[in-house]
Amino acid sequence: MVKRLGRCLCDKVTYSVDGEPIRVGICHCTDCRQESGSAFTFFGIWPASAFETSGETDQYAGRQFCRCCSRLFAYDAEEAEIKLGSLQDAPSGLAPTYELWIKRREPWLPALPGAEQFEEDRIYGEETKWIMHQKNSPMSTGALAGAVSR
Ligand SMILES: [Zn+2]
Numbered sequence: 001m002v003k004r005l006g007r008c009l010c011d012k013v014t015y016s017v018d019g020e021p022i023r024v025g026i027c028h029c030t031d032c033r034q035e036s037g038s039a040f041t042f043f044g045i046w047p048a049s050a051f052e053t054s055g056e057t058d059q060y061a062g063r064q065f066c067r068c069c070s071r072l073f074a075y076d077a078e079e080a081e082i083k084l085g086s087l088q089d090a091p092s093g094l095a096p097t098y099e100l101w102i103k104r105r106e107p108w109l110p111a112l113p114g115a116e117q118f119e120e121d122r123i124y125g126e127e128t129k130w131i132m133h134q135k136n137s138p139m140s141t142g143a144l145a146g147a148v149s150r
């Protein structure tokens with residue numbers, strides 16, 4: 001099974017994910033912009049059971065941060081969301097199959113060919129199942145209350 005390794009910029013937090021991601025996407029929402037300081041984020045989702053981390057992290061709005069540098073991942077009981085730019089190997093060999101919050105996409109940035117496009121969050125049936133974009137997540141309750149305008 002493929003094992004991918006990642007770390008934060010200052011090396012205090014390391015992690016690994018086993019096997020292939022469930023899905024890979026990019027997100028243009030304002031939370032992702034603010035947090036990354038960039039125009040969008042590139043992430044992959046693995047089952048929580050495939051994810052291991054070491055090092056001390058702080059948490060804000062359901063996102064885990066290295067105390068020194070930046071956010072790497074978010075996870076709940078089911079899934080782990082990894083910022084793919086923190087993987088050890090570049091390029092990652094992974095490509096997004098969908099884009100979120102395209103209404104926030106910079107106008108100079110074209111839609112990724114072949115990627116499914118979502119105006120806001122990705123919807124599964126009636127429910128949005130999403131870690132960092134999930135409004136009902138126990139981890140993010142309250143913290144994301146003001147995030148409606150993303
Ligand atoms: Zn760090």
Ligand SMILES: [Zn+2]
Pocket residue numbers: 027028029030031032033100101133
């Ligand atoms: Zn986002």
